[in-house]
Amino acid sequence: MSFMIKTTINxxxxxxxxxxxxxxxxxLRDTLELKGTKLCCNTGECGACTVIFNGRPxxxxxxxxxxxxxxxxxxxxxxxxGDSLHAVQQAFIDTGAVQCGYCTPGYIISVKALxxxxxxxxxxxxxxxVSGNICRCTGYAKIVDAIHLAADRIAGRx
Amino acid sequence: xxxxxxxxxxxALSLLDRFGNQAKVIAGGTDVMVDIKYKEEPGCLxxxxxxxxxxxxxxxxxSLSIGPLTTIREIETSALVRDKLPVLWEAAHQFASLQxxxxxxxxxxxxxxxxxxxxxxxxxxxxxxxxxxFSDKESREAFSSFFSGPxxxxxxxxxxxxxxxxxxxxxxxRGVYLKHAVRGAMDIAMVGVAVLLxxxxxxxxxxxxxxxxxxxxxxxxxxxxxxxxxRGKPLTPALLKQAAAMAASEASPIDDQRSSAEYRRWIxxxxxxxxxxxxxxxxxxxxxxx
Numbered sequence: 001m002s003f004m005i006k007t008t009i010n011x012x013x014x015x016x017x018x019x020x021x022x023x024x025x026x027x028l029r030d031t032l033e034l035k036g037t038k039l040c041c042n043t044g045e046c047g048a049c050t051v052i053f054n055g056r057p058x059x060x061x062x063x064x065x066x067x068x069x070x071x072x073x074x075x076x077x078x079x080x081x082g083d084s085l086h087a088v089q090q091a092f093i094d095t096g097a098v099q100c101g102y103c104t105p106g107y108i109i110s111v112k113a114l115x116x117x118x119x120x121x122x123x124x125x126x127x128x129x130v131s132g133n134i135c136r137c138t139g140y141a142k143i144v145d146a147i148h149l150a151a152d153r154i155a156g157r158x
Numbered sequence: 159x160x161x162x163x164x165x166x167x168x169x170a171l172s173l174l175d176r177f178g179n180q181a182k183v184i185a186g187g188t189d190v191m192v193d194i195k196y197k198e199e200p201g202c203l204x205x206x207x208x209x210x211x212x213x214x215x216x217x218x219x220x221s222l223s224i225g226p227l228t229t230i231r232e233i234e235t236s237a238l239v240r241d242k243l244p245v246l247w248e249a250a251h252q253f254a255s256l257q258x259x260x261x262x263x264x265x266x267x268x269x270x271x272x273x274x275x276x277x278x279x280x281x282x283x284x285x286x287x288x289x290x291x292f293s294d295k296e297s298r299e300a301f302s303s304f305f306s307g308p309x310x311x312x313x314x315x316x317x318x319x320x321x322x323x324x325x326x327x328x329x330x331x332r333g334v335y336l337k338h339a340v341r342g343a344m345d346i347a348m349v350g351v352a353v354l355l356x357x358x359x360x361x362x363x364x365x366x367x368x369x370x371x372x373x374x375x376x377x378x379x380x381x382x383x384x385x386x387x388x389r390g391k392p393l394t395p396a397l398l399k400q401a402a403a404m405a406a407s408e409a410s411p412i413d414d415q416r417s418s419a420e421y422r423r424w425i426x427x428x429x430x431x432x433x434x435x436x437x438x439x440x441x442x443x444x445x446x447x448x
Binding site for chain 2: 001003019020021023042043044045047050053056057058059061062063064066067110128129131132133134
């Protein structure tokens with residue numbers, strides 16, 4: 001059973017059909033060809049599929065595509081403006097917070113959602129914001145450095 | 159797989175009546191989507207998220223009424239919950255990850271009826287009640303009898319949870335929720351213990367105490383014998399030790415990939431002792447005498 005889904009992704013209205021069992025992640029990657037959001041555990045445990053859904057970070061792999069109808073969604077493709085990277089993306093590059101890179105889009109989305117809430121995150125805020133994202137390469141220290149750097153740049157402190 | 163997104167409770171209930179065991183109700187989806195991808199698709203999926211009036215937190219005199227579609231994050235960020243029901247707040251705060259808390263609902267956590275469900279032992283010690291409906295009747299039941307096994311509740315295949323009513327505990331009471339897991343976030347509890355303790359007026363004796371144990375029996379349970387042992391007595395180190403051992407004996411844990419039954423019993427004893435000590439100190443300002 002399939003039906004039409006009308007949603008706003010990265011500021012653009014899109015409509016496409018999806019099956020009842022389609023996850024938002026499958027809808028983004030397979031139907032809309034937005035491959036930046038990653039498929040990894042597919043059980044809501046690793047955070048690679050994180051997108052911002054009506055202002056909140058969620059796991060798109062355990063969200064029904066049907067629930068995207070009428071929603072506003074930001075994916076990793078929506079962050080850069082032309083050739084100019086978003087402050088969070090640039091900070092991940094500048095601090096070396098990327099190794100294999102597979103978890104990175106999910107991290108960047110979680111961090112963007114955090115810095116949309118506050119540009120002065122406490123260590124607890126940071127831990128809360130990314131404890132649902134798993135990275136198997138970096139050891140996390142550089143990711144935390146990237147978050148501080150991005151926060152400082154967004155707030156004009158660096 | 160058929161799919162329905164009812165807009166009213168009555169519509170949802172008549173769909174459940176029609177499809178019964180074939181139907182799966184979905185709200186946040188954080189459990190159901192995993193079943194769909196890794197187990198099997200149900201014959202029909204009923205998405206209840208569009209039903210109005212099933213979300214939100216309302217104060218009714220001396221109790222809170224929480225709609226089943228309220229997300230765990232809404233509970234965690236509710237000043238009312240944090241102030242009046244800190245034991246529930248603590249469980250919401252320790253729940254999975256921010257992404258999951260933003261989507262998962264308290265109704266889903268309850269109806270999943272997992273023995274390790276994070277919000278369930280707090281609901282037991284708060285003596286909360288489930289309000290639910292079928293196509294032909296409404297019902298109300300304490301959570302102490304609502305769960306009948308892993309994944310099994312009084313809702314059966316045709317009922318829908320409509321509210322969670324939680325009476326405020328005594329103003330002098332203090333609650334603690336402790337979870338034991340390898341990793342703080344995104345980990346299912348090996349053991350969860352909720353304690354709600356009320357001292358007597360002079361703060362010398364335990365007037366009332368309620369202990370909930372999670373992940374150590376087919377359903378979340380109250381440690382009733384341990385509670386009876388403690389009532390009316392001063393909380394001495396010897397009594398604390400006895401209570402911890404009794405709570406461990408009230409548990410009936412299983413061996414699984416997360417831990418052995420034996421280890422779980424040790425953890426029940428440790429968390430019961432710690433939870434009682436913390437609640438006692440917070441309620442009376444006194445350490446348990448050494």
